[in-house]
Amino acid sequence: MSKDSQRYAEKSLREMGVNIRLGQVVEDYLDYKVLLADGSVIHSTTLIWTAGVTAMTFAGLKQEDYGKGKRLFVDPYNRLYRYGNIYAIGDTCISNADPGFPDGRPQLAQVAMQQ
Ligand SMILES: Cc1cc2nc3c(=O)[nH]c(=O)nc-3n(C[C@H](O)[C@H](O)[C@H](O)COP(=O)(O)OP(=O)(O)OC[C@H]3O[C@@H](n4cnc5c(N)ncnc54)[C@H](O)[C@@H]3O)c2cc1C
Numbered sequence: 001m002s003k004d005s006q007r008y009a010e011k012s013l014r015e016m017g018v019n020i021r022l023g024q025v026v027e028d029y030l031d032y033k034v035l036l037a038d039g040s041v042i043h044s045t046t047l048i049w050t051a052g053v054t055a056m057t058f059a060g061l062k063q064e065d066y067g068k069g070k071r072l073f074v075d076p077y078n079r080l081y082r083y084g085n086i087y088a089i090g091d092t093c094i095s096n097a098d099p100g101f102p103d104g105r106p107q108l109a110q111v112a113m114q115q
Contacts (some may be wrong), residue, residue, distance in 0.1 A: 089115040
């Protein structure tokens with residue numbers, strides 16, 4: 001999402017009283033404890049996971065075929081590089097069709113439908 005959208009979302013959440021801890025990674029949730037990568041712990045009986053999706057991988061493809069989130073790199077025709085007959089669309093691909101989105105278009109229904 002755009003920087004403006006990010007700032008708006010953060011401001012709105014903070015105004016609602018949500019405590020936001022940026023730049024921290026959740027490693028595990030054990031015994032009602034959220035374990036963060038920096039060693040700190042948040043005690044909570046509830047964990048709601050909204051950190052996104054990781055695409056499925058396929059045994060026949062190479063490591064370099066995948067980008068961020070295990071999404072497959074595709075050309076402007078949604079065809080995988082180095083394979084003339086394999087295509088990927090929607091959430092599972094990163095297209096280089098638009099230089100403004102080097103990590104692929106956002107994983108949204110509109111993008112998937114248009115592809
Ligand atoms: C909680 C949530 C809220 C969202 N809200 C919005 C929103 O408000 N607006 C918006 O635009 N987008 C939203 N999205 C994103 C949107 O749902 C996706 O971007 C969109 O569905 C991607 O379409 P797709 O066809 O690429 O993948 P999907 O819709 O995920 O379709 C993939 C299909 O493949 C099937 N599948 C997976 N593996 C296999 C297999 N091995 N064999 C056979 N079938 C398989 C799956 O069951 C699924 O039916 C949301 C997503 C989530 C998770």
